[in-house]
Amino acid sequence: MKKIINQVDHMVDEMCQGMVKAHPNQIQYFAQYKVITRQEMKQNQVALISGGGSGHEPAHAGYVGYGMLDAAVCGDIFASPSSIQIYHAINQVATDQGVLLIVKNYSGDCMNFDTAAEMAEDDGINVKAVYVNDDIAVKDSLYTIGRRGVAGTVLVEKIAGASAERGDQLEEVYRLAQKTVDHVKSIGFALNSCTVPAKGTPTFELGDNEIEFGVGIHGEPGIERRTMQSAKALANDMLDQLVAELSLVTGDEVIVLINGLGGTPLHELYILSNEVHHYLNHLGVKIEDTIVGNYMTSIDMAGASISLLKTDEEIKTLYNFPVKTIALNK
Amino acid sequence: MKKIINQVDHMVDEMCQGMVKAHPNQIQYFAQYKVITRQEMKQNQVALISGGGSGHEPAHAGYVGYGMLDAAVCGDIFASPSSIQIYHAINQVATDQGVLLIVKNYSGDCMNFDTAAEMAEDDGINVKAVYVNDDIAVKDSLYTIGRRGVAGTVLVEKIAGASAERGDQLEEVYRLAQKTVDHVKSIGFALNSCTVPAKGTPTFELGDNEIEFGVGIHGEPGIERRTMQSAKALANDMLDQLVAELSLVTGDEVIVLINGLGGTPLHELYILSNEVHHYLNHLGVKIEDTIVGNYMTSIDMAGASISLLKTDEEIKTLYNFPVKTIALNK
Numbered sequence: 001m002k003k004i005i006n007q008v009d010h011m012v013d014e015m016c017q018g019m020v021k022a023h024p025n026q027i028q029y030f031a032q033y034k035v036i037t038r039q040e041m042k043q044n045q046v047a048l049i050s051g052g053g054s055g056h057e058p059a060h061a062g063y064v065g066y067g068m069l070d071a072a073v074c075g076d077i078f079a080s081p082s083s084i085q086i087y088h089a090i091n092q093v094a095t096d097q098g099v100l101l102i103v104k105n106y107s108g109d110c111m112n113f114d115t116a117a118e119m120a121e122d123d124g125i126n127v128k129a130v131y132v133n134d135d136i137a138v139k140d141s142l143y144t145i146g147r148r149g150v151a152g153t154v155l156v157e158k159i160a161g162a163s164a165e166r167g168d169q170l171e172e173v174y175r176l177a178q179k180t181v182d183h184v185k186s187i188g189f190a191l192n193s194c195t196v197p198a199k200g201t202p203t204f205e206l207g208d209n210e211i212e213f214g215v216g217i218h219g220e221p222g223i224e225r226r227t228m229q230s231a232k233a234l235a236n237d238m239l240d241q242l243v244a245e246l247s248l249v250t251g252d253e254v255i256v257l258i259n260g261l262g263g264t265p266l267h268e269l270y271i272l273s274n275e276v277h278h279y280l281n282h283l284g285v286k287i288e289d290t291i292v293g294n295y296m297t298s299i300d301m302a303g304a305s306i307s308l309l310k311t312d313e314e315i316k317t318l319y320n321f322p323v324k325t326i327a328l329n330k
Numbered sequence: 331m332k333k334i335i336n337q338v339d340h341m342v343d344e345m346c347q348g349m350v351k352a353h354p355n356q357i358q359y360f361a362q363y364k365v366i367t368r369q370e371m372k373q374n375q376v377a378l379i380s381g382g383g384s385g386h387e388p389a390h391a392g393y394v395g396y397g398m399l400d401a402a403v404c405g406d407i408f409a410s411p412s413s414i415q416i417y418h419a420i421n422q423v424a425t426d427q428g429v430l431l432i433v434k435n436y437s438g439d440c441m442n443f444d445t446a447a448e449m450a451e452d453d454g455i456n457v458k459a460v461y462v463n464d465d466i467a468v469k470d471s472l473y474t475i476g477r478r479g480v481a482g483t484v485l486v487e488k489i490a491g492a493s494a495e496r497g498d499q500l501e502e503v504y505r506l507a508q509k510t511v512d513h514v515k516s517i518g519f520a521l522n523s524c525t526v527p528a529k530g531t532p533t534f535e536l537g538d539n540e541i542e543f544g545v546g547i548h549g550e551p552g553i554e555r556r557t558m559q560s561a562k563a564l565a566n567d568m569l570d571q572l573v574a575e576l577s578l579v580t581g582d583e584v585i586v587l588i589n590g591l592g593g594t595p596l597h598e599l600y601i602l603s604n605e606v607h608h609y610l611n612h613l614g615v616k617i618e619d620t621i622v623g624n625y626m627t628s629i630d631m632a633g634a635s636i637s638l639l640k641t642d643e644e645i646k647t648l649y650n651f652p653v654k655t656i657a658l659n660k
Contacts, residue, residue, distance in 0.1 A: 002521040002541065004598035004634060006560045006605075014561075015597040018604030022588075022620035057596040191332040211332065230336045231344075258352075263593040265629050266387040267345040268334035274348030275336075290352035294624070299595050302630065304334060329659040 001200040008197045012054045012074055019061055023326050027064050033088040034074040034081065036061040042070055046164040046173045047093040050102040050157055051086065052109050053078040055196070055299045056217060059154065062327030068161035069102075069325075077196055077299070078218045080108035086116035090125060098126030098170035100177060102157055104149025105133040126170060130177045132156050134186040134307060136245050137214030137222045150217050151259040151296035152184035152307045155319075158328065162321030176318065180309065185245045187238045188305025189222070190215040190261065194298045213237075217261070217298040231268075235275035235306070242308050243283065250284030255319060257307040258290065262297035264304055269293065272304055288316055295327065331530040338527045342384045342404055349391055353656050357394050363418040364404040364411065366391040372400055376494040376503045377423040380432040380487055381416065382439050383408040385526070385629045386547060389484065392657030398491035399432075399655075407526055407629070408548050410438035416446035420455060428456030428500035430507060432487055434479025435463040456500060460507040462486050464516040464637060466575050467544030467552045480547050481589040481626035482514035482637045485649075488658065492651030506648065510639065515575045517568045518635030519552070520545040520591065524628045543567075547591070547628040561598075565605035565636070572638050573613065580614030585649060587637040588620065592627035594634055599623065602634055618646055625657065 051073030060072035075081035134152030160177035193202035203219035214222025381403030390402035405411035464482030490507035523532035533549035544552025
């Protein structure tokens with residue numbers, strides 16, 4: 001294993017320190033609980049918190065800022081932050097308007113975020129949570145009951161973040177976050193495995209011409225191993241499944257997120273995006289906007305995912321609300 | 331070789347198509363000459379053009395927009411665009427105020443950009459050029475006489491772009507671009523090789539615990555093969571050389587670019603950035619700003635480079651000028 005690190009045990013802390021030193025006007029870092037918050041805390045709006053295992057950067061610390069999150073809680077690589085970490089984050093950013101937790105649907109994350117929410121409610125803080133489960137590849141998986149939360153989480157954070165920033169009440173921010181969860185679906189594939197630093201070897205092995213179709217963002221198994229295909233064939237297969245899941249028909253509108261898993265060159269993502277546009281144009285589905293890049297990664301995995309968010313006027317208005325974070329700016 | 335492409339011969343064109351479809355309000359694509367320009371062309375300011383071989387995305391098409399480039403000319407993977415392509419780009423964006431070409435110092439690029447400039451000058455267009463040679467690793471290399479142009483090019487485009495956007499005359503934009511070239515220095519290392527699609531196998535081989543120190547962005551040999559080191563040791567060695575080259579002393583100010591070569595996770599770049607801050611803080615060098623991410627890549631190469639731009643009030647003012655491009659927003 002070759003990685004640009006010092007010690008495996010220190011890498012999440014050193015990453016957070018590196019982030020806050022690079023962006024001192026935007027974020028601050030509470031090292032004891034590995035919590036990153038905005039530099040300027042909100043006063044009278046709903047506060048939004050996400051987090052989870054590290055290794056998915058820029059998720060979630062890269063989305064802390066105006067129009068998105070108020071705090072990100074950083075667990076170890078691919079391990080949920082503890083309930084104590086999350087409880088600390090809630091205390092750090094909570095306002096009288098309450099707190100919304102945006103949780104990717106993994107059993108460990110759900111348990112720890114729920115425990116932290118109960119602790120904070122005992123303190124009189126109003127807390128609600130949504131559980132993102134956008135990955136349509138498999139139901140029940142390693143670490144998960146139900147469907148996994150993957151790149152669609154970024155869009156949930158964007159929409160809910162806009163709702164909170166414009167001053168919506170907690171019930172309304174929650175409703176819009178849950179509506180986004182209900183309308184965003186994703187599926188991905190891996191060309192090779194990630195290497196978790198603490199393990200030091202690839203999580204799984206793929207043949208020279210083999211891919212894992214439907215892979216999870218921790219290297220969990222997907223739908224099947226299959227022979228490598230063209231960008232067009234991959235896009236078409238993924239979109240057949242996404243379109244069916246969202247019941248998309250001519251005249252519908254979507255936001256597209258073409259997400260790299262960490263080790264994929266940007267030009268390959270744009271080639272995939274080109275095929276997604278071909279497919280959706282042919283179907284008569286309007287594309288409101290397209291985001292292309294590394295937004296929810298799996299360490300150094302080569303591969304990509306496609307997320308579609310079915311939009312309406314309400315979601316589009318929030319999507320087009322300004323956002324100023326490290327990783328997403330509009 | 332597993333890559334998300336259709337045919338190797340079509341990948342640059344399909345990438346450009348994917349880019350313009352994803353960002354239709356920002357850029358347009360002239361397919362015949364593989365030129366990407368702003369959606370809204372400048373009228374009365376100096377126009378800036380860069381380009382080169384593809385495979386370095388988001389360079390350079392990702393830097394087309396307000397406050398940076400007016401056009402990017404896309405060659406094949408790791409191959410200079412032809413003089414005809416560049417000549418077409420000049421004609422597409424030239425104004426009465428003239429055109430500045432920002433060329434990475436590779437023999438093929440220099441020859442083709444110079445030929446295109448002569449052709450355009452025959453048409454009565456005022457053209458000047460700067461040649462970026464920020465890579466301090468080696469003098470003379472594969473493809474290059476003198477030093478190579480690498481990630482520092484992005485900062486040259488940022489500073490010159492701001493100068494052009496605020497309405498400086500060509501001589502002044504040229505002076506500031508050349509000043510930036512003179513004040514930006516870079517060095518990088520590879521943990522593994524890139525794989526050029528047309529070749530289909532890695533350009534070079536490294537052992538399980540071996541790196542190429544001083545590598546070029548096309549996989550050209552660097553200073554030496556060495557055993558993998560910690561992030562701190564790598565940063566310190568690179569900074570010793572950069573600081574000596576720029577004669578940095580306590581009280582000087584720099585802008586830092588921590589650049590991923592394509593296959594490196596963002597958290598590793600922030601760990602490297604953290605070490606760069608440690609080193610420069612200890613030296614008493616002030617860091618005006620830090621950019622961390624994939625800005626000048628080498629296809630799927632794992633590794634990183636550090637660029638330092640020594641600043642003064644003139645450069646800082648231009649650096650802080652607004653920029654609205656696909657890959658850089660301030």
